[in-house]
Amino acid sequence: MEIINFTPLSATIGGALIGLSAALLLLAKGRIAGISGIAGGIIFPEKGDVVWRVIFIVGLILGGFLYQLLSSDSSEGLFKGVEHIQPVVGTPLLILGGLFVGIGTTIGTGCTSGHGICGLARRSPRSLVATLTFMATGFITVFIVKQLLGA
Template sequence: MSFETAFTPLQSLGGGALIGAAAVLLMAGLGRIMGATGVLAGVLQRPGGADWSWRAALLLGMICGPAVFMALTGQMPQITVPVSLPMLIVGGFIVGVGVTFASGCTSGHGVCGMARLSPRSIVATLTFMATTAITVYVIRHAIGG
């Protein structure tokens, strides 16, 4: 199996700008940090809680992204997942464990925490990035994926 990473600078810039704008608007409007796993946990753990509605709206916006893309371009985004369902489940479990140990996810630490110069977020983001680089190297070169 061969993996190819597409070079999409404009789409990446647009996506990053939208994530950044959402994080800034959430912080400016509600004083809350936009970490995707924290938002999801709040919806699942506290249904009907005081901050449930904005969390649900944010998650709904994330889920509706492909429909917005289709409305703007006339086609659904092409998504290719080059691994099996069991590998996706294992990967999801590993990410869940990492999020638990890091007290947050890449969006919370990498976008919001880094912007606030949080030492914990800087360490967490460096750890995420180093682990990602090692994983890609092992998958693509050491075991020949």
């Protein structure tokens, strides 16, 4: 297996920022940084509980745009040599994938950020099982796709 474009410094900084944001949300609002739960709270809001959720989701989206803006082969510093993220499928498949993720997070009562980051940090047995299931499913999916596509 060949690892392409692994940048340990930016990965470490990104991971630290995710952990910091999860800790700050827990300290400031007493809430777990599970993205599916945060987004779901916008769709099915509780009284006075929408503004921080919208700000959080907008921040996630703006973070992606900021990364795209700062990353290119000609960038200097932290993002030097990091390529733009290019989807390999069309918009309809991306939307379908997003819907499947939403259905899966509902069935699994949480997402990878809620279970994998926050739940494991809180030593939740349920989150451990969920995270192991996410990982196993990801490994199996990659194996199947590689076999079907010969990639």
